[in-house]
Amino acid sequence: MNVQANSKALKGKATRGSVVVDSLRGRLRLRLPRLLYLGQQAKYISLQIDDTPENRKIAEAKARQAELDITSGNFDFSWNKYRIFNHLTVLPSYQEEQPRPALSLTELWDKYVAYKTPICSPKTVIDSYVPMGRHFANAPQALDQPLEIRSYLLGATTEQMTRRCLMNLSAACKWGVKKGLLATNPFDGMYLELAKPKYKIEEQANPFTAQERDRIIQAFQTHNAGKKGISYSYYTNFVKFLFYTGCRPSEAVGLRWKHLSDDCAKITFTEAIVRAGGKPLSRETTKTKKTRKFSCTNTLQTLLLSIRPENYDPEVLVFPNREGNPINYNDFGRRAWKTVTKLVNLDKKNGMTTTPYNCRDTFITLQALQGNSCDTIARWVGNTPEVLRKHYIDKLALEHLKPADI
Numbered sequence: 001m002n003v004q005a006n007s008k009a010l011k012g013k014a015t016r017g018s019v020v021v022d023s024l025r026g027r028l029r030l031r032l033p034r035l036l037y038l039g040q041q042a043k044y045i046s047l048q049i050d051d052t053p054e055n056r057k058i059a060e061a062k063a064r065q066a067e068l069d070i071t072s073g074n075f076d077f078s079w080n081k082y083r084i085f086n087h088l089t090v091l092p093s094y095q096e097e098q099p100r101p102a103l104s105l106t107e108l109w110d111k112y113v114a115y116k117t118p119i120c121s122p123k124t125v126i127d128s129y130v131p132m133g134r135h136f137a138n139a140p141q142a143l144d145q146p147l148e149i150r151s152y153l154l155g156a157t158t159e160q161m162t163r164r165c166l167m168n169l170s171a172a173c174k175w176g177v178k179k180g181l182l183a184t185n186p187f188d189g190m191y192l193e194l195a196k197p198k199y200k201i202e203e204q205a206n207p208f209t210a211q212e213r214d215r216i217i218q219a220f221q222t223h224n225a226g227k228k229g230i231s232y233s234y235y236t237n238f239v240k241f242l243f244y245t246g247c248r249p250s251e252a253v254g255l256r257w258k259h260l261s262d263d264c265a266k267i268t269f270t271e272a273i274v275r276a277g278g279k280p281l282s283r284e285t286t287k288t289k290k291t292r293k294f295s296c297t298n299t300l301q302t303l304l305l306s307i308r309p310e311n312y313d314p315e316v317l318v319f320p321n322r323e324g325n326p327i328n329y330n331d332f333g334r335r336a337w338k339t340v341t342k343l344v345n346l347d348k349k350n351g352m353t354t355t356p357y358n359c360r361d362t363f364i365t366l367q368a369l370q371g372n373s374c375d376t377i378a379r380w381v382g383n384t385p386e387v388l389r390k391h392y393i394d395k396l397a398l399e400h401l402k403p404a405d406i
Contacts, residue, residue: 112172166191248365258314
């Protein structure tokens with residue numbers, strides 16, 4: 001048998017996340033997917049059996065078992081579950097217990113990320129786990145030296161990033177204890193000793209009034225009309241939609257014509273487009289992972305009907321950029337929104353910089369002022385009544401209440 005050729009052929013057939021039966025010098029082994037050990041070379045489990053048709057069936061069974069464990073998050077990182085013990089092998093329960101080799105910081109983090117990757121957002125992996133992994137790779141590696149790791153992070157990055165790193169490292173250690181990889185969590189609560197980011201201290205809603213909303217829409221409609229230079233009037237309908245629905249910007253960016261009813265009276269919010277690693281990433285679910293229905297007002301229905309092409313493609317975005325691609329929300333906020341709102345002195349409000357997300361605050365607040373219930377508004381915008389009460393309704397109530405004149 002040509003072992004080298006066979007090995008290459010097997011590698012060519014491998015799909016991402018699969019465990020492959022490989023052969024080296026006539027002996028079978030399992031090649032593990034790289035997602036289990038991010039940033040490291042391929043790892044192999046030697047099965048210690050000859051490459052024969054009968055043994056390949058045994059090896060394939062072990063490979064499938066390993067794949068199932070990876071998918072369910074129960075992968076045995078000791079590999080004992082996937083090895084093949086012959087009749088001379090002493091069973092582990094009768095072997096003298098050997099001290100478990102201590103995991104390094106990077107090894108623990110790689111295992112934790114491999115566990116989380118199949119069940120969390122790709123954006124979280126790319127924009128959070130990967131950058132944190134770079135910091136951990138350069139930090140002291142002994143997990144029993146938490147203060148040294150903390151000190152390194154504070155010197156290598158910002159206090160805010162250090163706090164995030166320590167919070168996630170504590171979560172990784174807690175997972176490691178649960179999986180039997182660690183005895184204790186040396187980072188438990190350490191991140192709480194660092195100050196919260198300013199935007200986390202008090203997340204305030206910052207809505208516009210109906211008059212301010214209309215001024216912003218008008219400013220977009222007339223921006224640079226008849227003048228040289230770039231005009232942001234192209235985004236007027238996008239801004240109107242944000243104000244009229246209170247949806248998250250990522251949901252508006254990801255809205256396609258197939259998500260609207262034939263008469264544009266109903267919208268199904270079921271997809272969002274976010275950016276990860278600087279590239280648009282379609283997420284087949286909303287932030288809360290729940291599909292929701294939205295009934296359009298007459299104004300919104302008229303708007304959607306007026307901009308829908310006569311022979312539209314259901315898969316086409318309702319609000320693409322000028323090139324027909326997804327709007328870059330961050331770029332839109334830095335350029336179009338900031339430029340236009342500044343013209344009407346609404347780039348700042350209540351001492352805070354405004355963003356397109358304040359369109360959501362505006363919709364929620366104006367609907368509450370019209371007497372709509374907290375539960376109803378929560379269903380419209382895809383949030384919980386508790387969150388709305390905390391950030392919007394209770395604040396509105398206090399603004400309109402006065403102490404009794406006793």
